[in-house]
């Protein structure tokens with residue numbers, strides 16, 4: 001499903017109204033019925049205070065008040081502006097409400113806050129329809145006070161579209177804002193709903209289908225998506241009766257240095273657990289005995305290192321020869337390589353010469369930080385899997401810049417250097433050279449532990465090795481890896497989770513995705529879906 005920002009949503013609304021010809025009032029009616037449905041299904045209590053601003057978010061609120069009144073709720077409305085200031089669809093809904101026995105209180109200045117306070121106290125539920133996608137600057141003065149009263153009320157708060165005071169453009173918190181228990185948004189989720197820190201104030205998210213077809217943002221070229229089971233279902237190749245191990249690829253994991261033999265081991269194990277046919281670690285010879293002992297199904301090829309315990313430029317030819325003669329289908333470069341300058345030189349030359357699809361991770365990425373230009377010349381699929389620190393080094397952006405605009409930062413790099421980027425964090429963003437971005441909303445903080453990135457690089461390598469394209473490999477890997485993390489944390493606790501557990505839970509995660517593929521379960525409601533239902537696992 002697409003993920004928009006406020007500006008894009010306003011354009012999609014306009015396009016739907018002007019080009020498709022669906023009147024704005026119809027969209028508002030659908031939107032408000034969706035909010036009323038969520039209130040009806042998912043909240044307790046029967047006395048509702050709907051707090052409305054003067055824009056269309058307030059218009060939604062006025063229509064919600066009418067639907068709840070029709071459903072038998074005890075409803076009162078607070079208007080934070082005089083009714084004369086209302087326009088268009090909001091005005092129309094105000095006129096309707098004013099003909100019904102629904103009390104409307106105009107609370108438009110600090111002098112009236114005492115009245116507002118007692119109205120809030122008398123209600124069991126507050127619908128926040130102050131500001132939506134039209135917020136232009138942080139809330140101050142009277143509006144900040146209104147937000148404070150609601151936040152301190154200890155009442156259930158349902159926000160219409162966006163918790164008022166948050167801007168829908170990024171995950172940034174721009175100022176005082178409502179802390180919602182539930183947010184009901186329209187047509188598509190917005191960045192603010194899923195990206196931290198703003199998403200912490202959204203509560204449970206529901207998306208209402210308000211009659212805007214997905215064709216509208218598609219034709220407008222909006223290409224930012226949520227990663228969902230739907231997005232990744234069909235990635236796996238069928239396991240054919242007459243297939244053999246080479247059908248599913250042979251992945252070379254090039255890595256390892258003294259003290260870092262676990263990283264390539266985990267990447268190589270993850271290859272096999274993800275369905276890769278063969279997995280081989282290519283490692284400094286002085287460390288080979290460790291891999292022989294640690295690994296069973298995974299093979300190892302030692303490369304002479306004169307007992308140094310790390311790769312250097314002198315290993316370039318032999319590694320290239322190994323890759324050429326070993327019937328390999330993909331390379332994972334980076335796990336446990338270490339940060340020796342000689343190793344960095346080896347990496348740079350290897351990336352220049354290697355013609356196989358590649359996943360580049362960790363010190364593999366650091367090695368390219370000074371000269372990422374080499375990536376532009378590559379014709380095979382390349383996926384980079386940096387965390388924020390590694391991405392900061394290679395993109396020359398500060399961590400703050402990346403965290404503020406992860407989609408933009410990652411996409412700019414993908415387009416400039418012609419590589420797929422998996423920008424790892426609690427909200428991993430995948431970007432592709434053809435202009436698409438995807439964000440992952442599953443997984444958990446228990447995965448913030450050493451080695452989980454190594455597992456991911458192996459999962460990505462397995463898929464590339466099976467011949468799956470860059471975009472699908474990156475998307476599926478991120479989703480699968482996080483699902484394994486959630487299943488593992490569910491059984492073991494987030495605290496105890498360690499990287500190897502992710503490998504152990506990959507089988508259950510794969511099964512879960514395959515079940516989702518065949519289940520085609522109907523959502524609880526055709527027009528109102530929770531984020532969990534949208535994600536699909």
Ligand SMILES: NC(=O)C1=CN([C@@H]2O[C@H](COP(=O)(O)OP(=O)(O)OC[C@H]3O[C@@H](n4cnc5c(N)ncnc54)[C@H](O)[C@@H]3O)[C@@H](O)[C@H]2O)[C@@H](O)CC1
Pocket residue numbers: 010013014024025027028031053054055056057058060130131132133134135136137138139140143160161162186210
């Ligand atoms: N036809 C459409 O475009 C639809 C719009 N919908 C609703 O409309 C909302 C957007 O409506 P609007 O564009 O009217 O915007 P809003 O209702 O979010 O707010 C805009 C109003 O707030 C004022 N304002 C903005 N920032 C302020 C600040 N910091 N302090 C004080 N006043 C401020 C503006 O001057 C304007 O009067 C959506 O969030 C959604 O709830 C839905 O009904 C679906 C259809």
Ligand SMILES: [K+]
Pocket residue numbers: 057128129130131132159160161162163164
């Ligand atoms: K709102």
